[in-house]
Amino acid sequence: MKVILLSWEFPPRIVGEMAIYVNSLASNLVKKGFNVYVVTYHDSLNGLSTCEDGVKVFRVNNPVDCHTNVLTWSLTLNGNFEKAVVEILEKEGSNQTIIDAHEWLTVSAAVSIKKTFDIPLIFTIHSIEDYRSNYAETPLSITIKSLEWLGIYVADKVIVRSENLKKDLCNLYRVPKDKITVVDWFNPSWIDNMVSLYKEFLSKNFS
Amino acid sequence: METFPGKVILLSWEFPPRIVGGIASHVYELSRNLSMLGVDVTVITFSSPETKKYENIDGVEVFRVPPYDFPAPDFASKILMTNLNIKQKAIEVLKANKDKPKIIHAHDWLVAIAAISLKNLFKIPLVTTLHSTEYGRANGLPSNYNKMIHQIESWLVSESLKVVCCSRYMSQSICKEFGIEDSKVTVICNGINPQKFRKKGNNHNPGDVRSLFADSDEKLVLFVGRLVSEKGLNVLLEAFPRVLQKVNAKLIVVGDGYLKEEILKRAWSYGFPDKIYVTGFLDEKILNQLYVAADVCVVPSLYEPFGLVALEAMAAKTPVIASDVGGLSEIVEHGKTGIKVQPNNPTLLADSIIDVLKGGKDIDRMVKNAYKKIVNEYSWRIVAEKTKNLYIDILKCC
Numbered sequence: 001m002k003v004i005l006l007s008w009e010f011p012p013r014i015v016g017e018m019a020i021y022v023n024s025l026a027s028n029l030v031k032k033g034f035n036v037y038v039v040t041y042h043d044s045l046n047g048l049s050t051c052e053d054g055v056k057v058f059r060v061n062n063p064v065d066c067h068t069n070v071l072t073w074s075l076t077l078n079g080n081f082e083k084a085v086v087e088i089l090e091k092e093g094s095n096q097t098i099i100d101a102h103e104w105l106t107v108s109a110a111v112s113i114k115k116t117f118d119i120p121l122i123f124t125i126h127s128i129e130d131y132r133s134n135y136a137e138t139p140l141s142i143t144i145k146s147l148e149w150l151g152i153y154v155a156d157k158v159i160v161r162s163e164n165l166k167k168d169l170c171n172l173y174r175v176p177k178d179k180i181t182v183v184d185w186f187n188p189s190w191i192d193n194m195v196s197l198y199k200e201f202l203s204k205n206f207s
Numbered sequence: 208m209e210t211f212p213g214k215v216i217l218l219s220w221e222f223p224p225r226i227v228g229g230i231a232s233h234v235y236e237l238s239r240n241l242s243m244l245g246v247d248v249t250v251i252t253f254s255s256p257e258t259k260k261y262e263n264i265d266g267v268e269v270f271r272v273p274p275y276d277f278p279a280p281d282f283a284s285k286i287l288m289t290n291l292n293i294k295q296k297a298i299e300v301l302k303a304n305k306d307k308p309k310i311i312h313a314h315d316w317l318v319a320i321a322a323i324s325l326k327n328l329f330k331i332p333l334v335t336t337l338h339s340t341e342y343g344r345a346n347g348l349p350s351n352y353n354k355m356i357h358q359i360e361s362w363l364v365s366e367s368l369k370v371v372c373c374s375r376y377m378s379q380s381i382c383k384e385f386g387i388e389d390s391k392v393t394v395i396c397n398g399i400n401p402q403k404f405r406k407k408g409n410n411h412n413p414g415d416v417r418s419l420f421a422d423s424d425e426k427l428v429l430f431v432g433r434l435v436s437e438k439g440l441n442v443l444l445e446a447f448p449r450v451l452q453k454v455n456a457k458l459i460v461v462g463d464g465y466l467k468e469e470i471l472k473r474a475w476s477y478g479f480p481d482k483i484y485v486t487g488f489l490d491e492k493i494l495n496q497l498y499v500a501a502d503v504c505v506v507p508s509l510y511e512p513f514g515l516v517a518l519e520a521m522a523a524k525t526p527v528i529a530s531d532v533g534g535l536s537e538i539v540e541h542g543k544t545g546i547k548v549q550p551n552n553p554t555l556l557a558d559s560i561i562d563v564l565k566g567g568k569d570i571d572r573m574v575k576n577a578y579k580k581i582v583n584e585y586s587w588r589i590v591a592e593k594t595k596n597l598y599i600d601i602l603k604c605c
Contacts, residue, residue: 063358063362063365064355064358064359064362065358066351066354066355066358067351067355068280068281068283068284068351068352068355069280069281069284071279071280071284071287072283072284072287072355075287075288075290075320076287076320076359076362078320079320079323079324079327079362082324082327082328083327086327086328086330108291108320111291111295112294112295112298112324112328113328115295115298115299116298116302116328116329138280139277139278139279139280139284140279140280140284142277142278142279143275143277143278143279143280143284143288146275146277146288150291
């Protein structure tokens with residue numbers, strides 16, 4: 001069983017708490033017997049390496065470093081995310097694989113990998129653009145929300161951390177309630193919940 | 208004729224009837240002519256309200272996906288978002304053609320991120336045609352935005368197995384701007400369809416397009432191009448009073464741009480406001496007839512990656528006077544298929560125009576040679592044959 005986590009931050013690159021969360025998820029999944037890859041961004045540390053805890057990290061840079069906004073930054077970065085995932089799948093095959101994409105910043109790659117290889121996609125949302133921008137209707141926020149919607153629409157499952165976020169997503173993006181699962185990361189059994197969730201989708205035949 | 212066993216996916220942000228610039232008609236003619244040569248071609252492009260989602264045009268499969276239509280921070284953001292739709296449609300097409308060898312052919316940076324994704328997801332070769340570069344369009348890279356586009360182009364070039372461009376001049380610019388070897392670049396000129404231009408001598412009645420623009424005793428001097436400084440219209444304006452001393456002529460300027468007002472002011476100050484007609488953009492059919500009606504077509508550019516206007520005049524059997532720059536130098540052979548003048552030299556330009564308008568003895572021969580050159584070297588069939596050969600070479604080495 002292989003899990004590929006997509007995240008724009010992972011130690012040593014720590015921007016917010018997502019890096020810590022993804023790190024903890026990855027290392028706990030290894031303990032549960034998963035083959036875990038993290039595909040993430042770093043501007044200088046590039047390529048595949050294995051951490052002490054057994055997590056394999058594939059770091060890529062952004063092929064375009066001059067940008068007008070964070071949206072174009074993420075869309076070009078996702079090109080290299082795809083390249084890294086393809087390299088992993090070529091090496092290890094795409095059977096018994098699941099993608100867990102974190103936040104809108106990884107949606108572009110996640111969606112095309114799911115469609116190309118028929119791999120189940122989990123989309124984990126930590127926070128939404130409406131919270132971050134205080135419900136701004138700027139062109140940038142609207143575009144980011146379009147990517148949030150796309151990720152939710154294409155994903156097989158959406159994971160959020162709280163009932164509140166679930167309720168807001170249902171209202172905002174008209175998501176069926178059953179598509180969203182709340183996993184509380186402060187609950188001692190959260191990793192077991194994640195494992196059973198992954199296993200449920202791994203057992204489904206997607207091809 | 209060698210058969211081509213694969214499938215080619217052409218990605219373009221414009222395709223008729225959605226026409227923004229020159230890429231639409233290029234991709235239209237290229238794809239149809241490839242199909243006539245037995246190449247299995249699918250075009251994936253942006254839709255507009257009047258277009259069909261799916262069409263088969265002369266054997267070419269055309270899929271159109273909606274552009275990202277919500278507010279976006281800038282043009283590039285909108286384009287990159289639309290690429291997500293292009294990518295998803297292309298994934299479907301590629302998965303439905305699992306057994307065939309495939310090639311992705313991208314046109315300009317506007318489809319870059321979709322093209323690069325598909326190349327990497329399906330491990331298939333990528334060919335890119337660069338119709339122009341940001342460096343050339345923006346005259347350097349003055350802003351962050353221009354730098355970003357340049358870097359996207361550079362990324363596209365580095366992910367491509369081959370880069371196609373329309374002239375040796377462009378090939379040199381591409382190698383310099385992106386720091387690549389010239390072995391990676393293939394020059395395939397743009398094509399032209401001479402049937403668009405009706406033959407001279409036929410259908411020349413008084414209601415004809417000529418009378419819309421000039422008196423019957425005026426010689427018609429044609430300029431076509433955006434009214435921007437690199438097209439060199441100012442040089443032609445300086446030359447024109449000298450022409451008028453010798454010949455009764457009218458200068459027809461087709462195109463629009465930031466220099467429009469200045470041009471009209473200059474025509475006043477040089478004393479020939481009644482001898483110039485700035486038409487703005489014209490309907491293609493009228494323009495094509497105007498090409499035929501003109502007595503000379505002048506292309507005084509200071510910078511020109513290709514020089515389509517010269518080709519169109521040649522296809523319309525109208526004498527061409529062009530400045531010796533960029534792609535123009537490669538199209539016009541002095542004394543054989545037209546007249547080449549030193550760029551930015553109004554006196555020489557004026558003398559050449561006078562010579563042509565007075566019916567210099569070699570003009571007919573040049574016009575015939577020029578037309579022959581168009582048919583022999585610039586037909587879309589030849590462009591498609593060269594492109595097909597490039598595809599065959601690529602499949603051989605993959």
